[in-house]
Amino acid sequence: MKDPMRNYKKIILGANRYSDSEESEPLLSSISSTSCSSFGSMFDARLQSESEEEHPFQTKLNIPEQNISSLSPLSVRKKFECQLIFGPNFRTPIVDMYDNKQLVLDHDDSFNKETHFIQKHRISIQSNTAKGSVSCGDFSYSNGFMDYKEPDKHTHNSLVTIFAIWNTTMGSSLLAMSWGIQLAGLFPGIVINILVAALCLYTCQLLLTVNEKHGMPGLDIEVSHLCKDLLGEWAEILANIFSIIVLLGADIVYMILMSNFLYNSVYFVHDVFVSQPNLMEENINVLCPTNLTMLLNLTNLEATHPTTMFDRVWDLYSTVPIILAVILFGVLNFKSPTFFTKFNSLGTISVLYLMVFVAVKAYGWGINVTDWWAELNIKPTFAALSGMLSLSYFIHNIIISIMRNNKNQEHNGRDLSIAFGLVTFTYLFIGILFYACFPLAKSCIEDNIFNNFSTKDTLTIVARILLMFQLFTVFPLISFMLRKDIFRNIDQVFKNYRFGDFTYKKVMMLNVVLLVICVLFACFLPKIGTLIRYTGALSGLVYVFMLPNxxxxxxxxxxxxxxxxxxxxxxxxxxLGTLNLLSQFFIKD
Incomplete structure (x- = not known):
C-alpha cells in the first residue's frame, strides 16, 4: 500500500464535478469524478463530530459478476480506505464479493455549516476486472490544502554544468600559459600542467564527498560552513579570508589587463587619425620587449621621453590606470550587478576567439623549436608554472554551489572530471601551440602574449577590444562578490549583523579603497604572471592543498x-602546497 500522505495528496488533486447529471456515472469513469470538502471543512472536522453522527454513511454494494473470483476482498477494502481523508470518522464498508450490488457511500458533508455550503459527496468503487485490482479515483481540491507543490529546484543538465565549470575556471592565466611553460620547459610544463590539474580535481572531489556526508540537504552549504562544522570557527575565518584574497587578486589582475588593453586600443586610434604612418613599425608584427629592456639596462641608456602632449597624458603606468579607475568607480556603486550578468556569454566568446587567434598565428609561423632534446630538461624556475596553475584550476570555493545545481547528482564526479579535462586541454592548446611556434627566442614570450604583437596587428586589436569589454563587465561582478564577502565577515567577527546592509556611504568607501589598491599595482607592479603565481600559491595552499585534505x-x-x-x-x-608557496620566493622574473 502506498504511503498515506502521498495518497492523501492524490485524493486532493482530483477534479470537482457538481452537476447532477454526473451522479449516476461510476466514480472512476472518464466522465465523472468526485467533489471534495472545502478548506474550512477539512480543518474543522474534529470540531464537527456531532454533525457526522447525524449523517451516517449509507452503503450499497455492486460488484460485477464476471471475473469476481480474481478480486481480493482485502485489496478492495484497503484501496477504498486509502482514499478516506477522515478515516476514523467514516464507517468502513463491508465488501461482499458474492453480492452483485453497487457500493455507494453518501456523505452529507455538514462540516462548518455556518460558513460553507453543504455539499453531498458520493464515492463509488468500480473493480478493474482485467487486472484483478481496484483503482482509486482522482479527487480535486483547489483551496490550497495539500495541493501546494514545492517549487522545482532550478537545475541544469550535465552539459550545462560541464561548460559552467569550464567557463568559470578559464581566466587571465590563458594569456600567461605560454610564459609559464617557457619558465618550466616544454615537456616538463606539460607534465606539471596535467599533475596540477589532477591534484585540483582530486581536492575538488574531496570537498564534494565531505559535503555529501556532512552537508545539510536543502541548505546552501559552502566550504566555509563545512570548515566551521568539522574544524571549528578558525577554519571558517581562514576560508573566508583566502576567498577574499582570491577575489582581490582577480580584481588587481583585471585592472592591469584592462589598463593595457585600453592603452593600446586608444593608441591605435590615435595613430590612425593623428600620427604619421611608420613603414618600419608596420612591417614588425612580433616584438620582444624583454630584449629592449635588457639593452637599455646593459648600455645605461634611457628610453626616449614622451615628446607629444598625447604621450604625456596617455601613459600606461600612470594616467591610464587612474582614468580607468574613475570610469569604473561609477559602475561599482550599483546596488545589484544584475545588468552585468547579461554579458557572461562574452567569456566563452573570448576564450574561443583566443584559441582561434593562437591557431592562426601558429599556422603562419610554423613550428620553431630548434632543439627538441633541450625541451625535455626541466628548468629551475618550474615552480612559477605550478604556482600559476594553482590559481588557473582554482574553483574550490564555489564548486559545491555549482555541482549542487547539477540535475543528476550521481554524475557529479564524471561531469567534474570532464570539465577539468576541457580546462586542461584549453590551457595546453594555447600554451603549447604559442610556445612551440613563437618565431623569436622563447625568453621573449611575455606574461601577456598580446605584448608580443604590434599595436597595429589586426587580430590583436580585435582581441584587445573584445577582452577589454569582457573584463569591464566582469570586474563589477568580482567586486560585488568581494564587497559581500567583506561585509559578511565583518558582521561575523564583530557580531554586528546590520553592518552588511547596503548603504552608499559604506559601499563608496570600500570601492575607493579597492580601486586605490588596483591602481597602485597597475602602476608599480604591472606583471600579471608574478601576481598570478603568488596569489595562486598562497590561496592554493589553503583552498587546494590544505582545507580539502x-x-x-x-x-x-x-x-x-x-x-x-x-x-x-x-x-x-x-x-606539496607548502613547498609550492615557499619556492615562489626563490624565483626571479
Missing amino acids: VLKMASLKKERQLTTTKALWHLFILG
Whole structure:
C-alpha cells in the first residue's frame, strides 16, 4: 500500500464535478469524478463530530459478476480506505464479493455549516476486472490544502554544468600559459600542467564527498560552513579570508589587463587619425620587449621621453590606470550587478576567439623549436608554472554551489572530471601551440602574449577590444562578490549583523579603497604572471592543498575510519602546497 500522505495528496488533486447529471456515472469513469470538502471543512472536522453522527454513511454494494473470483476482498477494502481523508470518522464498508450490488457511500458533508455550503459527496468503487485490482479515483481540491507543490529546484543538465565549470575556471592565466611553460620547459610544463590539474580535481572531489556526508540537504552549504562544522570557527575565518584574497587578486589582475588593453586600443586610434604612418613599425608584427629592456639596462641608456602632449597624458603606468579607475568607480556603486550578468556569454566568446587567434598565428609561423632534446630538461624556475596553475584550476570555493545545481547528482564526479579535462586541454592548446611556434627566442614570450604583437596587428586589436569589454563587465561582478564577502565577515567577527546592509556611504568607501589598491599595482607592479603565481600559491595552499585534505581527515576521524596511511597521504599533499608557496620566493622574473 502506498504511503498515506502521498495518497492523501492524490485524493486532493482530483477534479470537482457538481452537476447532477454526473451522479449516476461510476466514480472512476472518464466522465465523472468526485467533489471534495472545502478548506474550512477539512480543518474543522474534529470540531464537527456531532454533525457526522447525524449523517451516517449509507452503503450499497455492486460488484460485477464476471471475473469476481480474481478480486481480493482485502485489496478492495484497503484501496477504498486509502482514499478516506477522515478515516476514523467514516464507517468502513463491508465488501461482499458474492453480492452483485453497487457500493455507494453518501456523505452529507455538514462540516462548518455556518460558513460553507453543504455539499453531498458520493464515492463509488468500480473493480478493474482485467487486472484483478481496484483503482482509486482522482479527487480535486483547489483551496490550497495539500495541493501546494514545492517549487522545482532550478537545475541544469550535465552539459550545462560541464561548460559552467569550464567557463568559470578559464581566466587571465590563458594569456600567461605560454610564459609559464617557457619558465618550466616544454615537456616538463606539460607534465606539471596535467599533475596540477589532477591534484585540483582530486581536492575538488574531496570537498564534494565531505559535503555529501556532512552537508545539510536543502541548505546552501559552502566550504566555509563545512570548515566551521568539522574544524571549528578558525577554519571558517581562514576560508573566508583566502576567498577574499582570491577575489582581490582577480580584481588587481583585471585592472592591469584592462589598463593595457585600453592603452593600446586608444593608441591605435590615435595613430590612425593623428600620427604619421611608420613603414618600419608596420612591417614588425612580433616584438620582444624583454630584449629592449635588457639593452637599455646593459648600455645605461634611457628610453626616449614622451615628446607629444598625447604621450604625456596617455601613459600606461600612470594616467591610464587612474582614468580607468574613475570610469569604473561609477559602475561599482550599483546596488545589484544584475545588468552585468547579461554579458557572461562574452567569456566563452573570448576564450574561443583566443584559441582561434593562437591557431592562426601558429599556422603562419610554423613550428620553431630548434632543439627538441633541450625541451625535455626541466628548468629551475618550474615552480612559477605550478604556482600559476594553482590559481588557473582554482574553483574550490564555489564548486559545491555549482555541482549542487547539477540535475543528476550521481554524475557529479564524471561531469567534474570532464570539465577539468576541457580546462586542461584549453590551457595546453594555447600554451603549447604559442610556445612551440613563437618565431623569436622563447625568453621573449611575455606574461601577456598580446605584448608580443604590434599595436597595429589586426587580430590583436580585435582581441584587445573584445577582452577589454569582457573584463569591464566582469570586474563589477568580482567586486560585488568581494564587497559581500567583506561585509559578511565583518558582521561575523564583530557580531554586528546590520553592518552588511547596503548603504552608499559604506559601499563608496570600500570601492575607493579597492580601486586605490588596483591602481597602485597597475602602476608599480604591472606583471600579471608574478601576481598570478603568488596569489595562486598562497590561496592554493589553503583552498587546494590544505582545507580539502584536513576536512577529509576530520570526516574520516568522525567516522572512525582515519588510518595512518590515509593521514600520511593527505599530509603529503599539504606538504606539496607548502613547498609550492615557499619556492615562489626563490624565483626571479
